Amino acid sequence: MLEIKDLRVSVGEREILKGLTLRVKAGEVAAIMGPNGTGKSTLSYVIAGREGYEATSGEVRLNGENILDLEPAERASKGIFLAFQYPVEIPGVATMTFLKAALNAQRRARGEPELQTPEFMKRVKEAAASLGIAQDMLRRPLNAGFSGGEKKRMEILQMELLQPRLAILDETDSGLDIDALRVVADGVNALRSPQRAFIVITHYQRLLEYIRPDSVHVMAQGRIMRSGGPELALELEERGYQDYIAQEAA
Amino acid sequence: MIKLASEAEATLSSFYEEMRDKGAPRLRAAGWASFSESGVPNRRVESWHYTDLKTAMGRPAPLATASRAALSLPRAHDSLRLVTLDGVFRPDLSDIARLPDGVVAQSLRDALAQGDLHVMSALASADIGAQDPILALNAALMQDGVVIQIAPGAAIDRAIELATLASAEAAQSTYTRALVMLGEGARATVIETLGALSSAPAQDNSALVLRLATGARLNLVSHLSGGVDQAIRIASLLAHLDTGAVINSFALIEGEGLNRRQVFARLDGDNAKAVFNATTLGRGRLHADTTLIVDHAKPCGESREVFRNILDDQSVGVFQGKVIVRPGAQKTDGVMQSKALLLSEQAAMNNKPELEIFADDVQCGHGATCGRLDKDQLFYLTARGLPRREAEALLIEGFANEAMDAIEDEQLKTFLSDRVSAWLSRRISR
Numbered sequence: 240m241l242e243i244k245d246l247r248v249s250v251g252e253r254e255i256l257k258g259l260t261l262r263v264k265a266g267e268v269a270a271i272m273g274p275n276g277t278g279k280s281t282l283s284y285v286i287a288g289r290e291g292y293e294a295t296s297g298e299v300r301l302n303g304e305n306i307l308d309l310e311p312a313e314r315a316s317k318g319i320f321l322a323f324q325y326p327v328e329i330p331g332v333a334t335m336t337f338l339k340a341a342l343n344a345q346r347r348a349r350g351e352p353e354l355q356t357p358e359f360m361k362r363v364k365e366a367a368a369s370l371g372i373a374q375d376m377l378r379r380p381l382n383a384g385f386s387g388g389e390k391k392r393m394e395i396l397q398m399e400l401l402q403p404r405l406a407i408l409d410e411t412d413s414g415l416d417i418d419a420l421r422v423v424a425d426g427v428n429a430l431r432s433p434q435r436a437f438i439v440i441t442h443y444q445r446l447l448e449y450i451r452p453d454s455v456h457v458m459a460q461g462r463i464m465r466s467g468g469p470e471l472a473l474e475l476e477e478r479g480y481q482d483y484i485a486q487e488a489a
Numbered sequence: 490m491i492k493l494a495s496e497a498e499a500t501l502s503s504f505y506e507e508m509r510d511k512g513a514p515r516l517r518a519a520g521w522a523s524f525s526e527s528g529v530p531n532r533r534v535e536s537w538h539y540t541d542l543k544t545a546m547g548r549p550a551p552l553a554t555a556s557r558a559a560l561s562l563p564r565a566h567d568s569l570r571l572v573t574l575d576g577v578f579r580p581d582l583s584d585i586a587r588l589p590d591g592v593v594a595q596s597l598r599d600a601l602a603q604g605d606l607h608v609m610s611a612l613a614s615a616d617i618g619a620q621d622p623i624l625a626l627n628a629a630l631m632q633d634g635v636v637i638q639i640a641p642g643a644a645i646d647r648a649i650e651l652a653t654l655a656s657a658e659a660a661q662s663t664y665t666r667a668l669v670m671l672g673e674g675a676r677a678t679v680i681e682t683l684g685a686l687s688s689a690p691a692q693d694n695s696a697l698v699l700r701l702a703t704g705a706r707l708n709l710v711s712h713l714s715g716g717v718d719q720a721i722r723i724a725s726l727l728a729h730l731d732t733g734a735v736i737n738s739f740a741l742i743e744g745e746g747l748n749r750r751q752v753f754a755r756l757d758g759d760n761a762k763a764v765f766n767a768t769t770l771g772r773g774r775l776h777a778d779t780t781l782i783v784d785h786a787k788p789c790g791e792s793r794e795v796f797r798n799i800l801d802d803q804s805v806g807v808f809q810g811k812v813i814v815r816p817g818a819q820k821t822d823g824v825m826q827s828k829a830l831l832l833s834e835q836a837a838m839n840n841k842p843e844l845e846i847f848a849d850d851v852q853c854g855h856g857a858t859c860g861r862l863d864k865d866q867l868f869y870l871t872a873r874g875l876p877r878r879e880a881e882a883l884l885i886e887g888f889a890n891e892a893m894d895a896i897e898d899e900q901l902k903t904f905l906s907d908r909v910s911a912w913l914s915r916r917i918s919r
Contacts, residue, residue: 330891
């Protein structure tokens with residue numbers, strides 16, 4: 240599904256990713272864990288195509304296709320979805336209006352017919368109900384004045400509607416209480432399928448109790464330092480990241 | 490009287506000679522005297538600092554004469570329409586006969602000829618906006634327009650549209666004035682349409698005078714459009730609110746040329762409420778000036794102003810807003826906010842919000858910002874699959890919508906959002 244080879248990325252003058260290599264197979268849930276400031280969010284931005292995050296070498300392939308030259312919207316319609324760590328507030332744009340515009344833009348780009356309003360409404364309502372999102376929130380401007388938990392749920396709602404092939408969850412657990420965390424995790428788990436891959440970026444093992452990863456990757460100093468199974472997350476929870484930071488220094 | 494200097498003023502003086510015996514001699518004379526003190530304002534006149542009318546006007550275009558054109562005007566909304574075309578009220582194009590009970594309309598020309606005292610004093614509108622030379626010029630030169638009286642207690646459901654249009658193929662000057670009087674407790678919706686049907690560079694000076702008696706409630710939507718590069722449109726709105734009266738207004742300003750909208754409002758009774766919101770869509774070389782004075786003269790008044798300027802190409806926006814709270818106007822609650830979105834490197838915005846507060850127990854605030862599309866918001870939307878231009882359009886639309894939230898009439902709201910969408914789709918397609 241996703242293949243990242245020796246990726247180097249600079250933001251401004253600073254190199255953040257320093258030769259990162261990672262493979263995620265279809266159906267896999269890959270957890271990326273690591274200390275603050277090691278480039279986890281940068282990785283998510285580069286995959287999604289954010290301006291100003293320029294790859295200086297290496298490649299990122301989605302199902303064999305190099306995506307680094309594609310616009311963010313093109314990547315989205317090819318199935319890449321980024322659940323933001325800090326979802327952006329968009330005043331004046333009703334959530335429902337945005338959802339429909341996004342969904343239909345992707346469908347147009349893929350040459351699929353646009354979804355008509357009744358079918359669209361049905362899908363949104365079902366997704367909202369399963370995530371405990373009140374109907375009136377969908378009429379409000381997108382994320383404007385939403386609590387942290389509401390914003391994260393809205394990210395999962397969008398993921399459910401857009402049905403991506405590769406979903407990147409950037410610290411989706413931050414700022415969530417235990418109930419909200421469960422709702423969000425249930426939403427993610429419901430979407431797991433052999434055709435879909437997830438990259439779950441997190442600091443803490445806690446989220447991974449609810450979303451069981453297939454693989455765990457330790458990221459530090461702009462690289463994947465170690466990969467393993469779910470047991471690696473437990474080890475990190477116990478020992479912290481000191482080994483990897485020390486290793487880099489040595 | 491000070492001797493008028495320029496060629497522009499000499500031409501205007503000849504207009505005044507032509508109009509001075511066409512009713513309301515005292516109102517005209519007072520207007521002319523006031524105008525003559527300053528003449529056509531240039532940048533040295535403080536309230537016209539950002540809009541150099543003198544240079545733009547050059548030599549005034551000839552005074553409009555009645556056109557005989559038999560036009561069929563398309564209808565943009567389901568309203569009762571009263572049309573003033575090329576400076577002259579046109580009963581043949583208007584829905585006079587269909588006006589409901591409780592609404593009486595006549596041409597300004599007829600009203601001036603009859604000289605009804607009630608109407609005359611309302612037209613003069615106390616001294617609201619008295620310092621403005623161009624409004625004074627409108628009083629001196631008013632050619633025609635409409636006078637509408639809505640009976641006390643009447644609740645008029647259907648919107649009444651005052652359409653002031655120019656159709657002449659050659660440049661012309663028009664001076665029009667409309668008066669809408671709402672009796673005690675009356676309710677109505679008025680649409681003020683100012684537009685051009687031809688591509689001639691018209692110079693239009695219009696005034697809409699609103700008198701709201703105790704407890705009256707008016708919804709007002711103004712739509713200023715059309716115009717070409719050399720056109721000048723100055724539209725003044727004078728609103729006088731009595732005790733408990735409410736005006737809820739929104740203006741959409743688009744088109745080209747030089748555009749100045751002036752709002753002079755006085756909340757002259759306790760508990761009066763006023764909303765003056767507007768969205769400006771600037772493209773080409775539009776110069777869009779909004780100048781507003783909201784004068785709280787009595788206690789417990791409330792005023793809200795939300796202005797959104799969306800400026801593309803080389804368009805220039807101006808916002809001069811002043812909220813005055815007079816001594817004794819305690820418990821006044823006023824919030825004025827102007828935000829501009831610059832879509833090109835050459836677009837520019839001038840913001841000048843002011844508060845003049847002479848009472849001690851009030852809540853007043855203002856804010857003015859000016860910026861570009863937010864990169865984080867753009868990335869968020871494009872990462873969800875919206876192509877760049879569509880993402881921009883959605884953000885711009887959202888920005889424009891914030892000033893439209895208070896519009897109560899859903900049909901009008903849809904009409905206005907459609908105008909915004911049409912403007913945006915032109916931007917996407919080029």
